[in-house]
Amino acid sequence: MNSKHTQVNRVIALALTALVLMAAGAAASGQAEASYPARAVSYVIPFNPGGQSDVTAQYQKRYLEEALGVNVVIRHQPGAGGALAWSNLVKARPDGYTVTGNNVPHIIIQPMVRDNAGFTTEELKPVYLFQSTPIGLAVAPDSPFDTLQDLLDYAAEHPGEITVSGSGTHSGHHLALLQMQYLSDTEFTYIPATGAAPSVAAFLGGHTEALLANSTDLLSHHNDMKVLAIGTEQRFRALSDVPTFIEEGLEMTAGIDRGVAVPPETPDDIVATLEDAFAQVSANEEFVAQMEELGFVIHSIGAAEFATYLDRKTEEISTVLRELGEI
Amino acid sequence: MTARTRNFAAAVLVLLVSAYWYVEADGFRPLSRIFPQVVAGIVFVSALVLAVLTLVGHGPVIAMAAGDSGTRHMRSGTLMGALVLWTALVPLVGLLAAGVVGVIVMGLITFRGHHGTTRAIIVALVSVSVFYALFRYVLFVPFPTGIFG
Amino acid sequence: MLTQALMGVLDPISLLLIVLGVSAGILVGALPGLTATMAIALLVPFTFGMAPIHGLVLLGAIYSGAIYGGSFSAILINTPGTPSAIATTFDGFPMAQKGEAYRAIVTATLASVFGGVVGVIFLIFLSPPLARASLSFGPPEYFWLAAFGLTIIAAVSPRSTLKGLIGGGIGLLISTIGIAPIEGSVRYTFGTVALQNGIALIPALIGFFCIPEVLRMVEESHESGTVIPYKRQRKMVTRVFHRLLRRPWLMIRSSLLGTFIGIIPGAGGNIAGLVSYNEAIRTSRNKSAFGKGSIDGVAASETANNASVAGALIPMLTLGVPGAPPAAVLFGALLLQGMRPGAELFTSHGTITYAFLFSLILANLAMLPLGILLGRGVARLMQQVRVQTMAPLIIFLSMVGSYSIYNNIADIYTMVGVGLAAHALRKAGFMPGPIVLGLILGPIAEQGLTQSLLMGRARGSLTAVFFGRPISLILIVLTIVSIAAPIVVQYRERHGKGGTLKAMKQLTQEHSEDSV
Numbered sequence: 007m008n009s010k011h012t013q014v015n016r017v018i019a020l021a022l023t024a025l026v027l028m029a030a031g032a033a034a035s036g037q038a039e040a041s042y043p044a045r046a047v048s049y050v051i052p053f054n055p056g057g058q059s060d061v062t063a064q065y066q067k068r069y070l071e072e073a074l075g076v077n078v079v080i081r082h083q084p085g086a087g088g089a090l091a092w093s094n095l096v097k098a099r100p101d102g103y104t105v106t107g108n109n110v111p112h113i114i115i116q117p118m119v120r121d122n123a124g125f126t127t128e129e130l131k132p133v134y135l136f137q138s139t140p141i142g143l144a145v146a147p148d149s150p151f152d153t154l155q156d157l158l159d160y161a162a163e164h165p166g167e168i169t170v171s172g173s174g175t176h177s178g179h180h181l182a183l184l185q186m187q188y189l190s191d192t193e194f195t196y197i198p199a200t201g202a203a204p205s206v207a208a209f210l211g212g213h214t215e216a217l218l219a220n221s222t223d224l225l226s227h228h229n230d231m232k233v234l235a236i237g238t239e240q241r242f243r244a245l246s247d248v249p250t251f252i253e254e255g256l257e258m259t260a261g262i263d264r265g266v267a268v269p270p271e272t273p274d275d276i277v278a279t280l281e282d283a284f285a286q287v288s289a290n291e292e293f294v295a296q297m298e299e300l301g302f303v304i305h306s307i308g309a310a311e312f313a314t315y316l317d318r319k320t321e322e323i324s325t326v327l328r329e330l331g332e333i
Numbered sequence: 334m335t336a337r338t339r340n341f342a343a344a345v346l347v348l349l350v351s352a353y354w355y356v357e358a359d360g361f362r363p364l365s366r367i368f369p370q371v372v373a374g375i376v377f378v379s380a381l382v383l384a385v386l387t388l389v390g391h392g393p394v395i396a397m398a399a400g401d402s403g404t405r406h407m408r409s410g411t412l413m414g415a416l417v418l419w420t421a422l423v424p425l426v427g428l429l430a431a432g433v434v435g436v437i438v439m440g441l442i443t444f445r446g447h448h449g450t451t452r453a454i455i456v457a458l459v460s461v462s463v464f465y466a467l468f469r470y471v472l473f474v475p476f477p478t479g480i481f482g
Numbered sequence: 483m484l485t486q487a488l489m490g491v492l493d494p495i496s497l498l499l500i501v502l503g504v505s506a507g508i509l510v511g512a513l514p515g516l517t518a519t520m521a522i523a524l525l526v527p528f529t530f531g532m533a534p535i536h537g538l539v540l541l542g543a544i545y546s547g548a549i550y551g552g553s554f555s556a557i558l559i560n561t562p563g564t565p566s567a568i569a570t571t572f573d574g575f576p577m578a579q580k581g582e583a584y585r586a587i588v589t590a591t592l593a594s595v596f597g598g599v600v601g602v603i604f605l606i607f608l609s610p611p612l613a614r615a616s617l618s619f620g621p622p623e624y625f626w627l628a629a630f631g632l633t634i635i636a637a638v639s640p641r642s643t644l645k646g647l648i649g650g651g652i653g654l655l656i657s658t659i660g661i662a663p664i665e666g667s668v669r670y671t672f673g674t675v676a677l678q679n680g681i682a683l684i685p686a687l688i689g690f691f692c693i694p695e696v697l698r699m700v701e702e703s704h705e706s707g708t709v710i711p712y713k714r715q716r717k718m719v720t721r722v723f724h725r726l727l728r729r730p731w732l733m734i735r736s737s738l739l740g741t742f743i744g745i746i747p748g749a750g751g752n753i754a755g756l757v758s759y760n761e762a763i764r765t766s767r768n769k770s771a772f773g774k775g776s777i778d779g780v781a782a783s784e785t786a787n788n789a790s791v792a793g794a795l796i797p798m799l800t801l802g803v804p805g806a807p808p809a810a811v812l813f814g815a816l817l818l819q820g821m822r823p824g825a826e827l828f829t830s831h832g833t834i835t836y837a838f839l840f841s842l843i844l845a846n847l848a849m850l851p852l853g854i855l856l857g858r859g860v861a862r863l864m865q866q867v868r869v870q871t872m873a874p875l876i877i878f879l880s881m882v883g884s885y886s887i888y889n890n891i892a893d894i895y896t897m898v899g900v901g902l903a904a905h906a907l908r909k910a911g912f913m914p915g916p917i918v919l920g921l922i923l924g925p926i927a928e929q930g931l932t933q934s935l936l937m938g939r940a941r942g943s944l945t946a947v948f949f950g951r952p953i954s955l956i957l958i959v960l961t962i963v964s965i966a967a968p969i970v971v972q973y974r975e976r977h978g979k980g981g982t983l984k985a986m987k988q989l990t991q992e993h994s995e996d997s998v
Contacts, residue, residue: 085888
């Protein structure tokens, strides 16, 4: 039995040594930090890799690193339509080392329709809005509908008969359809898929009559569809022959805006540093050219203006959702 | 516990869970409700069949392990307790420190007078550090550090 | 163009990247929690500065290597390193327990190489028509595909079909936790935010397979104290090769199934491996050998999941619709290189695209020597590792892996919670196979069902949507055959030997030779 005891003792001694060493290491690394940013910044994407937020971040990474002078590490935290990452952001340390993608209308709708989304729109401190993808409505090339009006007329007479695929429930695409139904007093059947790729596939396979999609996807597939209308205010440059919803008589814009946010209590000087870095990226001609080629619309909207924009959008969206009985 | 009680207990538990799943779904919107309710119904009926078969003595037989004695259960219980403690330590002291404690505690639980236990634990500790470093510094995973952060 | 493409692949840098990519992929795949998707996503920024061809060659090699690498942990510690290797655990680990870990790894390697190469050949020659065909999969087809997939429960729960059915149902119920895909109700979260996204699949997989295995390892460890035994055998590669040559139909069927299931967007290597495993059992004359360490089981699963790699690339490259999550990341990588997937990929970017496709063949061939060398090393190493080292290390890696997927600490709790529940379920005779099957197929079944209901409502006929479409009908027939075949066989075997009661009793009987 004696040898057993010695062995147990040795193990315990070993454990204590290891703990002491670790504590020492932690203390050394926890020393006071120099001015922000002093170490790598995490750039959290609330969606899967390969999507629009991810592609943008991958392009921005290089320029951001130049502007900030530290590494920028892109991490993905997809889940619950983005809510997983946002609920983590509001709990994160407000030190500027966690920056999370901030997508409109997601961050506005989710707290409205869910009892406990894990965050509120106001808690996510907006930093910069850099791009958007307008949403367009498309039908098959051989469809009998040639204009948005044709489609709306048919839908008015046959409520619920036209199926429309889009990405997600209570998402930008869903909101666009709700707005369209609200303004034209029509009824469609919305068939949501979990993501843009499956919704485009369902439409291309002829399983739905119409498709709501982001400009980037419309651009990739424009040979296989007729785009009837797009949610910009002016005509969208890459698809200049497509009319806007406004031209077609519906007073609405539709799109997904992408920017970044930081935790609620983040100091203003850190926000300013980040804002400046993102502004430098958006002013870079090479970056703008690459993004526009893929169908993105580039914006340069700073923290203050972003906040005002969010207030206006919140107002607009809550009206539509309330009128349609969604909330 | 005999195989029969185990079967019966499992069937009752499944009955309760599927009933809860069905009732809870009443508050959901129609198309959010249909799938869980259909599945819960099927599971409920299957569990009922299992319960009845067990009662009349035709239920599936679970073979007992040869060493299924008290000591074995105790060791298993200690181990599960250690696992829960290890998990609870992660947010407090971080993944690495909790890992070191966990490795040592588990090493002690599995310790039954084998030669070379210390060596085995040292190997485990070294491997833990290597993998931690790989994830932390090569793959840039921002691990929780708890009080050491 | 093709010669240029070939030159592009055969340059020394490309070859080096293939070897590096496959090795890194195997490592990533073998570690539970590190998936092919994650490995590719991590490497995309590094490929940014490379020439497009080099970047793509590296990513393709990683993808192939990772799907194959998942078989290592499936065989050695009964835990699928990537979800694609789930079906590999069913026979791979029993082989390792018999001391045949190296034999199982060699089988997995040869099968993966074969499946991978067949898949890429389809990708090179038949992409456009196959991609078009993949689009005919709509909501009703997904529903019936899931229904067909669920019939696999019978194959993976040989001891008790009833318990398998309940287990599968439990998996389906777990899959409904979180925000509903249609209409967005928040379900079974008990008011917590952490459960809104549901039970994350990979932490759950790790919990289901890893934790009970570790607990069992510690409970049963005896004086020798090592994890698995190891038997030396000479000329293993030639022996396994000849063994697989005698099963040409198994290999061809598995690679075709893998390729076709990979093409369907949303159904990846995990379903490919499971369906192929199921078919291997259904067509085998020696059904009872499966689940106890059958070389055919390992070959069926591994051939199919590597064939699905190329399958998933078919709709991604030709239509811009990725067939699986890792393919979606590759899609993003192509966009970043300024190459938009679609027809022009094969024309204006033809040289790079074909070079990439050729490199996939080389990557699959590179798995052969790399896998066999690594396999022998790892199998020998495992023989020396003691339970005291292995058990805590596996738990640590399970935690690290669960956390790393989404950098989410709640996933560690999920993994441990699921693991302890799985341990208890196993004691009551519910095996992880059916539950995991339900967990994977649940979202596909639910979306297919509810989307089809919406379609039926819009078109005024539910019957036409569910039963009036050709591919659906094929899947319905397959489902019925898959359910009926074992019953007919059992009836024939039992006919004359005893009454119906005896047959029924045997249907639910668990023939167990080892402990719980």
